[in-house]
Amino acid sequence: MSLAKLSVTVIVVARNYHGDLLACLKHLKDLDTKPAEVLIVGAQWDDPAVQTARQQFPEFHFLPDEPAEGASNPSHDLGVAASAGDVVVFIDDTSRAEPSWLNELMMPYEDESVAGVSGRVANGIPGEATNGISEIGCLLPNGNLTDNFGADPGRPIEVDHVPSTNVSFRRTALESIGGIRRIGYPGRGGRELTDAALRLRAKGGRLIFQPAAVVEAPAAGRTDEKNRMSYRFCYTERRDHVMVLLRALGWRDPLTYRFLWTTVREQPNHVRKFVQSLGRTHPDGSRRRLRERLAAPEPLTWIPVELSGLAAGFPAAFAARRNDLIGAGQANSGAPP
Amino acid sequence: MRVTAYVLVADPNFLSESLRSYYHHVDRIVLSYDKTSVSWTGTAIPVQECLDVIETVDTNNKCVHAPGSYARLDHDPLDNDTHQRQQALDLASEGADWVLQLDTDEVMLDPEQFFRSLHRAESLGASAMDYPSRWLYAQVGPGRFLEASTRFGRPAASFPGPLAIRAGTQLVQARQAEVPLYRVDLRPWNTDPHHNHGSTVHEVISPESAVLHYSWVRDHATIRRKFGWSGHAQDYSQPVVYQRWARRQRRPRQSVLTSPLRRSEWYRLVTVPEGVGK
Numbered sequence: 001m002s003l004a005k006l007s008v009t010v011i012v013v014a015r016n017y018h019g020d021l022l023a024c025l026k027h028l029k030d031l032d033t034k035p036a037e038v039l040i041v042g043a044q045w046d047d048p049a050v051q052t053a054r055q056q057f058p059e060f061h062f063l064p065d066e067p068a069e070g071a072s073n074p075s076h077d078l079g080v081a082a083s084a085g086d087v088v089v090f091i092d093d094t095s096r097a098e099p100s101w102l103n104e105l106m107m108p109y110e111d112e113s114v115a116g117v118s119g120r121v122a123n124g125i126p127g128e129a130t131n132g133i134s135e136i137g138c139l140l141p142n143g144n145l146t147d148n149f150g151a152d153p154g155r156p157i158e159v160d161h162v163p164s165t166n167v168s169f170r171r172t173a174l175e176s177i178g179g180i181r182r183i184g185y186p187g188r189g190g191r192e193l194t195d196a197a198l199r200l201r202a203k204g205g206r207l208i209f210q211p212a213a214v215v216e217a218p219a220a221g222r223t224d225e226k227n228r229m230s231y232r233f234c235y236t237e238r239r240d241h242v243m244v245l246l247r248a249l250g251w252r253d254p255l256t257y258r259f260l261w262t263t264v265r266e267q268p269n270h271v272r273k274f275v276q277s278l279g280r281t282h283p284d285g286s287r288r289r290l291r292e293r294l295a296a297p298e299p300l301t302w303i304p305v306e307l308s309g310l311a312a313g314f315p316a317a318f319a320a321r322r323n324d325l326i327g328a329g330q331a332n333s334g335a336p337p
Numbered sequence: 338m339r340v341t342a343y344v345l346v347a348d349p350n351f352l353s354e355s356l357r358s359y360y361h362h363v364d365r366i367v368l369s370y371d372k373t374s375v376s377w378t379g380t381a382i383p384v385q386e387c388l389d390v391i392e393t394v395d396t397n398n399k400c401v402h403a404p405g406s407y408a409r410l411d412h413d414p415l416d417n418d419t420h421q422r423q424q425a426l427d428l429a430s431e432g433a434d435w436v437l438q439l440d441t442d443e444v445m446l447d448p449e450q451f452f453r454s455l456h457r458a459e460s461l462g463a464s465a466m467d468y469p470s471r472w473l474y475a476q477v478g479p480g481r482f483l484e485a486s487t488r489f490g491r492p493a494a495s496f497p498g499p500l501a502i503r504a505g506t507q508l509v510q511a512r513q514a515e516v517p518l519y520r521v522d523l524r525p526w527n528t529d530p531h532h533n534h535g536s537t538v539h540e541v542i543s544p545e546s547a548v549l550h551y552s553w554v555r556d557h558a559t560i561r562r563k564f565g566w567s568g569h570a571q572d573y574s575q576p577v578v579y580q581r582w583a584r585r586q587r588r589p590r591q592s593v594l595t596s597p598l599r600r601s602e603w604y605r606l607v608t609v610p611e612g613v614g615k
Contacts, residue, residue: 134463134517134539141525141541153462153517258525265526266535 006109007036008102009085012060013075013165014043014050014093021049021093025057028091032099033106036085039063042075043093076180076192080171089168090193095121095215097166104213105168108156115173115205116197118162119213121149136209137161139198143245143259152211159209161197164190166215173205181247181324191240198248234302235309238263242313247320263310273299338459339364340452340501342437343425346370347382349390350559351442351551356394358445359437362452366400369425375408377417380562387441403428418511430504435459437501438512439548443470447546454540455501458519461539466501467520469494469528469542470550474604475586482554483589486605488597492544493528496520500548523547530601549609553582 010028014021021043028038038060043050045064054062063082080088087109091097101119108117118137122128132148137159139145149163174180177199185191197207245256277296281287342363344356347370356366368391374384391400407421422438429436435455445451451468458466472485472495487493498512506514519539522528527536555563561579585592589606596603 134458134461134519135537136462138461138539141538143525146537155462157462158460262526 006086006106007084008087008089008106008168009079009083010035010038010089010091010102011076011079011083012038012040012091012093013079014040019049021053022056024091024093024095024097025053025060027096027098028060029057030099031097031102033102035089035102037061037083039079039083040093041079041082074182077182080174080180086171087168088171088174090165091215092165092217095165095217097215101213101215104210105166107212108208108210109170111206113206114170114208115200116162116167116169116207117210117213118149118159118168118207119166119209119215120152120211121163121166122214122216123150124216124218125150137163137207139201139255141255141258142262143241143255143257144262145194145241149209153209154211156208156210156212159197159207160201161194162207164193165217166213167193167197169196169200173200176200176205177203185240185243191244195244195248198244202249231302231305234305235312238306238309239313239316242310243317243320246313246317247324260310263306267303267306270299270302338435338456339433340435340437340455341365341367341429341433341504342439343367343369343422343429344439344441345421345425346384346387346391346441347376348441348563349383349386350555351444352387352390353394354444355439355441356391359439359448359451360394360397360399362448363399363437364433365429366395367403367425367429368400369403369405369407369421369428371407371421372404373406373408377408377412377414377421379408379410401428415511419508422512423508426502426506426508430506433504435501436504438498439500440497440550442551442554443500444549444551446549447542450542450546451500451548454519454521454542457540458501461519462517463519463539464503464506464516465499465514465518467496467498467518468500469521469523469547470497470500471495471544471547471607472550472552473554473609474552475582475589476554477586477589477606480608480610481589482607482609483585483592483604484607486596486603487528487530488603490593490596490603490605491528492523492547492605493530493603494523494547495550496529496532497550530603557583 012024012028040060041063043062063078076090079090087106089102089105105117105119108114128150129152131151132146133151133153135146136148136151136153136157137146139160145161147163174196177196180192180196185195201207241259242256245253245259249255274296277292277299279288340363342359344366346368368388370384370387371382374382376382403425405421405424407417409417409420412420426436426438454468455466471492474483474485476482485493485495499514499518502514503516506516508514520537521540521542522538523542523544525538525541527534527538553560560582564579585604592604593606
């Protein structure tokens, strides 16, 4: 199938950062090559920014948000179900696409073995273009997933997983793995896409990172930076990581258990930080204040948070996999999932 | 993917086995040697003997001679090492995507796996590949060797520098370069005691697929000469280094059993199959 014959649907997943949606849609309107359709999912309709966007961009389709139940996050799947393109592209509302973005993102699809293509997400962090170039979107043998989606290796490369924005999949590839899962990743957005990417890779699909397909997402950088310092974020990261490995690769795959061991091996770092903060003086010789000395045990508090996140991943994955199986059974019998 | 190689011609030990292990996988091999047969430290090296060995291996005329003046005695031996390698790498880079930089006492046990890993490194956008070497310390019997290990005798990798590097790279010291690395190891976590605990491992292979580095596997006369011409001559030429090596070679079991009690220099006894690289 030639590239010219591929129709493209861009699905904007609204995370409801006020005001960002308008800028995102304006950039989509200015693309060099227009997609066949643009769908906006997950937007809160009573948000004034969304109401303005609907008036300003009548050519784009706004899908009513489906109320999330429990740990469900239906936006991606809703978008795919409502779209018609041969390739579905996911972008979130904090992203601003460059005019040539879609052209570059579609380029690797000339190779029919390519199941998905993601692009570069420039968060505006100094040095991000050069940091971690050999560790972009890798599933490492120790179970860790690397990101570094802001890095620019200078040419398209293969990856194991994808960022939470600026991602595309061939529709037939998504259908071959039963689509994007709705239920199970209540933490930060984008795990559904990682899950889909890992399942595609496990089935032998090729995923490409195309650095020339750039979106700028400065808001995403700010929010992540703030959240990363919270116990809640740390807990959900560990839990969801175990879940995504178990759901995508199965209980028998050693990577989940290696990830457990990797996390346990990292815990002495917290103890080391605690010991380093015990002395009366800083390494530079300046005196440590009483408040700092009282806060010295703080690094140790991360140990139960991380380990309980790991432990919580197993029952959560068990329940999620049971739902997956029930959903698959209903799909086979023709019943609604 | 076009792959070439360069070798520094100085040591005939294991040269034939080393070249044969990857000869059929590369397009060209640059032979770099000092035209006066003098080492980086000013000692004599058997260049002609090495070239004779290479002639028997080079059945497809892949080897290209690149003599030069590398015995710059007013420079540090390691600087000379880097200088010679850079010259050889630049020559080998012509018309190549990747260049192998194995020493002549390093033998690939599983070339197919090595080149599979290299293709993976290429597809991930890396510019150099760290591939695990098993460092052999001394031969203690027919096919039996003392090999560097973890404290409790598990296989340990050593990484003297990237064994494959993208053509045109600038070296920093010896084989090292500051470029994005693809790291292959023997376990999912770093096994080299000289590397950072948290070093990223991209791929895991079995010890049977590693590179065997016959680093100090020599007879007594040769090891003393090697200590003299090495880039690390200043450290190795201390009498205690040779004495320790000779004692451990004489009493290998004792060396293995006392390993957990030492702070470093841990060994295990291994058998290497005959005919490796042949």
